[in-house]
Amino acid sequence: xxxxxxxxxxxxxxxxxxxxxxxxxxxxxxxxxxxxxxxxxxxxxxxxxxxxxxxxxxxxxxxxxxxxxxxxxxxxxxxxxxxxxxxxxxxxxxxxxxxxxxxxxxxxxxxxxxxxxxxxxxxxxxxxxxxxxxxxxxxxxxxxxxxxxxxxxxxxxxxxxxxxxxxxxxxxxxxxxxxxxxxxxxxxxxxxxxxxxxxxxxxxxxxxxxxxxxxxxxxxxxxxxxxxxxxxxxxxxxxxxxxxxxxxxxxxxxxxxxxxxxxxxxxxxxxxxxxxxxxxxxxxxxxxxxxxxxxxxxxxxxxxxxxxxxxxxxxxxxxxxxxxxxxxxxxxxxxxxxxxxxxxxxxxxxxxxxxxxxxxxxxxxxxxxxxxxxxxxxxxxxxxxxxxxxxxxxxxxxxxxxxxxxxxxxxxxxxxxxxxxxxxxxxxxxxxxxxxxxxxxxxxxxxxxxxxxxxxxxxxxxxxxxxxxxxxxxxxxxxxxxxxxxxxxxxxxxxxxxxxxxxxxxxxxxxxxxxxxxxxxxxxxxxxxxxxxxxxxxxxxxxxxxxxxxxxxxxxxxxxxxxxxxxxxxxxxxxxxx
Amino acid sequence: xxxxxxxxxxxxxxxxxxxxxxxxxxxxxxxxxxxxxxxxxxxxxxxxxxxxxxxxxxxxxxxxxxxxxxxxxxxxxxxxxxxxxxxxxxxxxxxxxxxxxxxxxxxxxxxxxxxxxxxxxxxxxxxxxxxxxxxxxxxxxxxxxxxxxxxxxxxxxxxxxxxxxxxxxxxxxxxxxxxxxxxxxxxxxxxxxxxxxxxxxxxxxxxxxxxxxxxxxxxxxxxxxxxxxxxxxxxxxxxxxxxxxxxxxxxxxxxxxxxxxxxxxxxxxxxxxxxxxxxxxxxxxxxxxxxxxxxxx
Ligand code: FES
Ligand SMILES: [Fe+2]
Numbered sequence: 001x002x003x004x005x006x007x008x009x010x011x012x013x014x015x016x017x018x019x020x021x022x023x024x025x026x027x028x029x030x031x032x033x034x035x036x037x038x039x040x041x042x043x044x045x046x047x048x049x050x051x052x053x054x055x056x057x058x059x060x061x062x063x064x065x066x067x068x069x070x071x072x073x074x075x076x077x078x079x080x081x082x083x084x085x086x087x088x089x090x091x092x093x094x095x096x097x098x099x100x101x102x103x104x105x106x107x108x109x110x111x112x113x114x115x116x117x118x119x120x121x122x123x124x125x126x127x128x129x130x131x132x133x134x135x136x137x138x139x140x141x142x143x144x145x146x147x148x149x150x151x152x153x154x155x156x157x158x159x160x161x162x163x164x165x166x167x168x169x170x171x172x173x174x175x176x177x178x179x180x181x182x183x184x185x186x187x188x189x190x191x192x193x194x195x196x197x198x199x200x201x202x203x204x205x206x207x208x209x210x211x212x213x214x215x216x217x218x219x220x221x222x223x224x225x226x227x228x229x230x231x232x233x234x235x236x237x238x239x240x241x242x243x244x245x246x247x248x249x250x251x252x253x254x255x256x257x258x259x260x261x262x263x264x265x266x267x268x269x270x271x272x273x274x275x276x277x278x279x280x281x282x283x284x285x286x287x288x289x290x291x292x293x294x295x296x297x298x299x300x301x302x303x304x305x306x307x308x309x310x311x312x313x314x315x316x317x318x319x320x321x322x323x324x325x326x327x328x329x330x331x332x333x334x335x336x337x338x339x340x341x342x343x344x345x346x347x348x349x350x351x352x353x354x355x356x357x358x359x360x361x362x363x364x365x366x367x368x369x370x371x372x373x374x375x376x377x378x379x380x381x382x383x384x385x386x387x388x389x390x391x392x393x394x395x396x397x398x399x400x401x402x403x404x405x406x407x408x409x410x411x412x413x414x415x416x417x418x419x420x421x422x423x424x425x426x427x428x429x430x431x432x433x434x435x436x437x438x439x440x441x442x443x444x445x446x447x448x449x450x451x452x453x454x455x456x457x458x459x460x461x462x463x464x465x466x467x468x469x470x471x472x473x474x475x476x477x478x479x480x481x482x483x484x485x486x487x488x489x490x491x492x493x494x495x496x497x498x499x500x501x502x503x504x505x506x507x508x509x510x511x512x513x514x515x516x517x518x519x520x521x522x523x524x525x526x527x528x529x530x531x532x533x534x535x536x537x538x539x540x541x542x543x544x545x546x547x548x549x550x551x552x553x554x555x556x557x558x559x560x561x562x563x564x565x566x567x568x569x570x571x572x573x574x575x576x577x578x
Numbered sequence: 579x580x581x582x583x584x585x586x587x588x589x590x591x592x593x594x595x596x597x598x599x600x601x602x603x604x605x606x607x608x609x610x611x612x613x614x615x616x617x618x619x620x621x622x623x624x625x626x627x628x629x630x631x632x633x634x635x636x637x638x639x640x641x642x643x644x645x646x647x648x649x650x651x652x653x654x655x656x657x658x659x660x661x662x663x664x665x666x667x668x669x670x671x672x673x674x675x676x677x678x679x680x681x682x683x684x685x686x687x688x689x690x691x692x693x694x695x696x697x698x699x700x701x702x703x704x705x706x707x708x709x710x711x712x713x714x715x716x717x718x719x720x721x722x723x724x725x726x727x728x729x730x731x732x733x734x735x736x737x738x739x740x741x742x743x744x745x746x747x748x749x750x751x752x753x754x755x756x757x758x759x760x761x762x763x764x765x766x767x768x769x770x771x772x773x774x775x776x777x778x779x780x781x782x783x784x785x786x787x788x789x790x791x792x793x794x795x796x797x798x799x800x801x802x803x804x805x806x807x808x809x810x811x812x813x814x815x816x817x818x819x820x821x822x823x824x825x826x827x828x829x830x831x832x833x834x835x836x837x838x839x840x841x842x843x844x845x846x847x848x849x850x851x852x853x854x855x856x857x858x859x860x861x862x863x864x865x866x867x868x869x870x871x872x873x874x875x
Contacts, residue, residue: 046835048847050698053833068830069704070720084720085704085851095847364718392718524844531848531856549853550843552860553728 005175006119007195008108008205009042011131015109020064022055025111027198029053030100032109035075035318036061042102042111043078047071048095062318062389073097076320079292087364090357092528093291106207107131108193120174124189124209132190132206133223137230139237141196144204147233148177148192153225156212157186188212190222204230263302264290268348269322277329278375278407279341284322286349292320295382296359296451296479299323302351304343309336312378312453312479313355314408316385323352326407328375359453359479361386367393367445371434371462373454374400379479380453381411384418393445394418397437399430399458431461438462438469453479493569497521497578498540506568512537513564521578523564530566537564542574595869598622600665601766602651602658604789604801605638607683609655620793622869624661654803655683656789669735669765673773673785674805682813684802684820691831692870693768693790693798694839698858699827700770700788701762703743704851709826712746716755719744722851729861736764736861738854749784750811750819751777764858767867768792778807786820795870796837800824842874 009023015034022045023030029045031054045053047066054073058065063072063081070084071091078097083089100111103118106129110119137144149170154161161183171178177192189209194202204226212218266283274280284290293315301309311325330337344350361368361383368387370380377398387394396419400406403423412419422433441448450471452462459478466476495512496503497519506515513535516523525535530548544562555561562574603621611617611630618627618641625641626648638659640646648659653668674681689696699705704722706715725741741760748758761773761783768790773783785805790798802820840846841859848856862871 049849050846051835052830053835056829056833067708067833069702070708070717083849084707084717085722085849087721364720366718390718526844527847527849529850531850531852532843534844549727549850550848550856552857 006103006110006112006115007175008119008193009102009111009195010109011134011205012104012107012109013131015040018059018061020055020057020059022053023111024197025100026113026196028100029055030111031055031057031064032102032111033059033064035059037075037318039075039318039321040102040104040109041075041078042100042109043073044098044100046097048080048097054097060317060389062316074292074320075318077289077292079320081292081294081317082363084364086529087362088360089529090294090297090360092525093354094526094528096292106191108205108207120176122173122176122178122191124178125191125207126209128211130208130211130215130218132208133219133226134203134205135223135226135230136197136201136203137233138201139233140200141194141202143237144194144202144233145172145177147229147236148179148194148204151177151179151192151225151229153179153181153188153190153222155181155183155186155188156208156210156214156218157188158183159217159221263351264354266290266323266350266352268344268346268350271344271346274326274409275405275407277405279327279329280324280408281327281340281344282322282324283350283352290320290323291354293323293355293382294357295361295386296379297355297357297382298359298379299325299355300353301325301340303336303339304350305335305339307336307339309340312359312382314378314381314411316382316411317389323355326375326378328407359451359477361451362449362477363387363390363392365392365447365449367395367441367448369437369441369448369450370394370396371437371450371452371454372396372398373452373458374405375407376452376454376458376479377407377412378453380451381408383451384415385411388415388418395420395437395441397422397433399425399433399454427457430458431465434458434461435465435469438466438471442469442471448475450476451479452477456480490568493571494573495569496573496575498575499578511565512562512568516564516578525565528565530563533563535564536561538577540575540577543570544568544574545570595622595867596662597665597866598767598792598869599661600663601768602660602664602668603768604654604656604791605659606657607655607686607801608652608657609683610686611636611657619791619799621659622661622792623794626659628657628659654787654789654801655681656801656803669733669769671765671771671785671787671805673783674803676805678807679785679805680808680813680816682804682806682816684804684817685824686799686801687821687824687828688793688797688799689828689831690797690837691834692796692838693792694858694862694867694870695831695834695837696788696790696798696800696827697764697768697770698839698855699831700772701738701764701854701858702852703741703760705830706743706745709830710823713823714745714748715743716746724850725853727853727857729857733765736762736854736857738762738857748774749776749806749808750815751808753777762854764861767862767865768798768870776807778809782807784808792870836872838870838872840872840874842872845872 009025014021021032023032030042031045032042045055049071052068057067063074065072072082074081078099080091080095083091101115102111105119106125152163167182169180180189191207193205265286269284270282272280293313298310298312314324327337327340329341372380384396399422490508492507504515504519506512526532533550539560539562545568546556547566548563613630613632616629626638627641628638630636636650636657638648638650651658707717707720726739729736739761742757745758746755759775763771771787776784787803789801841863
């Protein structure tokens with residue numbers, strides 16, 4: 001049953017800080033929560049992983065964490081940001097929960113299907129409204145709305161008046177009933193909305209137009225009056241069905257597409273010089289929402305002159321309505337940064353790719369060492385903010401040429417003693433300082449992990465020093481700037497599409513799925529990690545190199561099907577039945 | 579409108595799955611029986627009466643037809659029965675017969691979920707840090723390392739081997755955290771056996787099993803059975819430990835939707851750590867089980 005239109009699903013006060021509220025709308029259960037930023041979220045109340053109610057999960061102020069396996073979903077987008085069972089893997093962008101529209105108005109929180117704009121304006125409601133107590137009713141919404149027309153109460157200034165003496169006027173609107181009680185020159189107006197929980201149950205949500213002097217007495221009066229109405233409605237409702245309502249819609253097979261496609265148009269909302277040679281940009285989408293950023297992820301930025309440059313996102317958890325990047329002026333960098341510094345201004349529209357994460361942050365450690373050289377700070381800022389939210393230990397070391405060369409100094413300062421800025425050191429001094437840091441951290445936190453981003457010579461120093469200090473290779477992670485491409489040693493191969501007669505090249509580092517999609521083959525996918533079988537393609541000839549965990553042994557041996565998201569080729573060429 | 583079935587009510591439609599009807603199912607724990615007393619329980623929507631005679635022998639029949647006697651066997655401290663003629667013998671677990679082991683039936687718990695959901699939960703390591711916090715796992719040590727899965731061609735059982743997980747208190751015998759080795763075995767659509775390293779003997783495994791009685795497609799009673807190499811702890815301590823663990827899983831399972839296990843992999847989002855669950859779901863599809871699952875389209 002779909003009622004349509006905005007309906008109140010909670011009082012704003014129900015959304016306590018760091019709490020998750022279980023709501024319901026037309027039979028659909030919702031997990032409703034407020035981020036520390038104030039952003040409101042209404043999501044399907046079911047974790048994409050194994051269907052556990054998200055309303056029993058945790059709200060960390062910026063993300064909702066599922067109670068079963070700790071998957072995290074970002075405020076705003078509901079995109080998955082972390083899968084703890086696989087700390088080294090960045091979750092596929094397809095893993096995004098279903099969101100519902102949500103806004104606040106008149107002290108109530110509203111949602112609906114296929115709604116836009118805002119809930120209806122009610123002229124009677126000004127700045128001093130009072131949300132009255134909501135009452136659930138075991139009756140369908142339309143039945144409750146009909147019954148409310150005859151509802152009676154007393155004006156605020158005359159609570160003791162004989163109800164029969166009160167003059168009631170009723171105005172039935174689109175989705176609400178507006179009742180005014182008048183007596184002896186004083187009158188009070190209450191707007192009643194009815195939320196449909198499901199086909200059989202509703203909640204009456206009244207809002208009083210004027211906050212009275214004696215709030216308690218008025219609240220009590222309305223609670224009692226409404227209670228009587230509810231009792232009468234429940235006695236007269238034609239058939240009280242006892243059929244249990246499924247708490248959720250029957251699951252449908254959702255083939256989630258890759259999100260907002262390869263290109264996203266963004267507007268420069270803000271541009272500022274965060275250091276003399278570093279311009280910072282805040283980018284917001286022209287339409288829709290941006291795909292969820294993860295710590296360590298970067299975007300491709302297409303410049304007006306056709307150049308493509310990659311920049312790491314500095315966004316912390318919860319910052320999902322924009323992307324923030326820092327661009328250092330590279331005089332011999334081919335002109336990309338010059339253009340961004342000198343030409344691009346606030347209000348300009350740019351084209352970017354969705355975020356990719358070649359530098360994912362593992363969170364399965366008690367302590368993380370972050371080492372940044374110059375503008376290499378940007379991905380580490382995102383990481384440090386994520387670790388801080390988790391209340392785990394970290395130390396951020398930023399090496400800069402001069403006192404004022406530090407980008408995003410306000411963010412770095414917010415880390416307090418966890419951040420150290422090393423200023424104007426010679427290469428030899430830098431190497432010495434890095435050695436000190438790595439030796440000390442190794443001694444105090446044997447299970448720590450290292451993330452370093454900066455110019456190649458500095459990263460070579462980190463690599464060599466870490467090895468000498470006894471750090472295991474897998475504990476130390478690097479991102480070289482201007483080379484965000486993951487180094488992939490997989491071999492390229494050729495794939496022929498039998499039906500369309502096309503031949504495609506699958507380069508190292510690119511999945512078959514990506515190549516097929518790039519060639520216009522509409523292929524569904526879901527987990528993109530070889531676990532769900534959604535992206536299977538039929539193989540006619542050649543030998544696939546299976547990397548999935550989905551196929552049965554016999555299917556794998558038969559080589560007639562393969563999962564295009566992870567599997568590659570043993571033979572030089574594959575022929576697919578596509 | 580279809581009639582609804584409330585807990586304990588009978589709905590034989592729940593039992594139409596011919597594959598499930600041909601399996602042995604746990605009915606009641608032996609220690610819950612008294613000589614000369616009668617009891618009853620629902621299996622696959624069918625109410626059964628059971629009696630322990632004065633000589634200790636147990637008989638089972640349909641409540642609506644006392645002449646319809648069902649086959650009975652005692653195994654794993656539990657009375658097992660079958661609604662039709664058993665299509666296969668009850669699976670064996672040789673470790674449960676080793677004489678130096680502690681054999682404990684740790685209890686039965688009703689759970690408002692399907693049996694396959696409960697089995698899948700038992701097969702799952704990734705939830706330890708979140709659900710069994712500071713006992714079977716602890717944040718931030720959440721990684722599920724690669725393990726192996728196969729279906730044994732001789733017995734048609736699903737096995738997961740080479741599983742390891744870091745655990746603060748793996749068992750009642752633990753004194754400190756350890757990397758625990760696990761092997762999982764699914765010998766029956768609604769039963770699962772775990773072999774787990776024990777601090778007591780590096781060469782042998784503790785055996786911990788979960789046997790579900792499917793009452794309705796979304797309702798079970800779960801039996802916990804243990805065969806342990808633990809000479810020190812009392813039965814009560816072992817029970818308390820197991821009940822604590824299962825008591826942590828129960829609210830999760832009861833908040834899982836749909837309650838029946840969807841066999842179409844696209845309905846939920848499996849990851850590599852769910853390898854054994856992926857194999858289990860495909861194995862259920864191959865068996866043709868329909869009770870407690872939502873078959874793939
Ligand atoms: S069910 Fe939510 S994380 Fe697994
Ligand atoms: Fe568990």
